[in-house]
Amino acid sequence: MGTQTMGSEGDAAAQAKNMLSLTRQGSLYNLTLDEIQSQLGDRGKPLGSMNLDELLKSVWTAENNFHSEPALSLHRQGSLTLAQDLSNKTVDEVWKDIRQKKSDDNQENEAQARQTSLGEMTLEDFLIKAGAVNESTTPGQNNSGPGLEVDSIATVQQNVSQHAQWMQYQLPSVQLQPQHQHQHQNNLMAVYMPTHTIQQSLPITANPVLDAQYPDNQMTMSPSSLMGALSDTQTPGRKRVASGDVVEKTVERRQKRMIKNRESAARSRARKQAYTQELENKVSRLEEENERLRRQRAEVILPCAPPPEPKYQLRRTGSAPF
């Protein structure tokens, strides 16, 4: 981690407690992720694919350069240590998690309206949500097993339109991004390729975000309904002289393949999670039963510790002695 010139002031400790207090000091945390990206522009790495670790590092070093006051260099490692798994995720993944958490919580369209696109969200909000998201998304949602697929079909339509809306929010941020001319596109850009195919890819690319957990079957329905619509438009253009059309179709096909692959991966993860959950349940059930049986056995043995029958009773005592 970068060297921190420790604020000599004693209240550095107090300030470290609450990250939000930084807002009063007009730090980088107030800026939107877009603005941060432009600040970090010369770091050379696109925001989306950065690990949270790197992102925070860059932010901190930028802050230190930005503010000369030592009081603000309170970014001791302790104040913002991320959970192990959180820091290894890229910004994009965490963003997906956040979106997923949102669509889990509120199924209304208003929820989508409230959310800003990734670029427009402030870093602070993002981190809060990331932090909050990471704590609460634990694999504890599989208790009902498959959750009766049948359940979700009604909500799927709703979800599809939600994500169509979300895509529209993404567009503005896509247009903002091109300002930051990086060598390599960040993940957002790569997926939402700003070509004329974007109209078609919009519905498709909505789906990777639906890294739904297994019982949440909304994901499985929407790709099919959207893909169904799209597959009709696709005609096999093999063996034709390479033209713009064919190239475009190849690209489309590749995108679709990628999306299908992602969904498959998500399903696989969900399956694995469900299985693990089931195993854990089984183990705890068995342990409890084991414990119960042991106790039972102990109780049965102790009171029945046979008081040895007085042996001499085996001799005849009743009959007349001779």
Added chain:
Amino acid sequence: MFVPSVGMSVYYGSKHVTNGCDVKPSMATSPPKLNITGHSDELYTLVMTDPDAPSPSEPRMREWVHWIVVDIPGGTNPAQGMEILPYMGPRPPVGIHRYIMVLFQQKAPLGLVEQPPTRANFNTRLFAGNLDLGLPVATIYFNCQKEPASRRR
């Protein structure tokens, strides 16, 4: 969501089916040994479906119904009930499918229930609604995928 209130144990051969476990199609060609708890004076309905038909990424035929048995007395097994739709073993053409067995408690004997016109696009919820079955009292599900045709090289 529902609360399970009846025990249901499913065995394909010697394999005890637990949620999310894997079963090979070759092991599931015949109906499983299935036992339920519940009161002996209650009747139960069992439905088995595949929500991932024909493929999990494109479940156009969701759900594909594999088995319907009604009027199963509590504490017994489907052989004691009335088989409305004969058992059909899993034959997933593409991908890994989930197969769900749902048990409902009946309010009254159902007798000869009309067979669905097709196994495709079945809707368990609707079916239960039509027969006034209420929420499930037990479920179990397993995964199944096509077995590789030839031996691995």
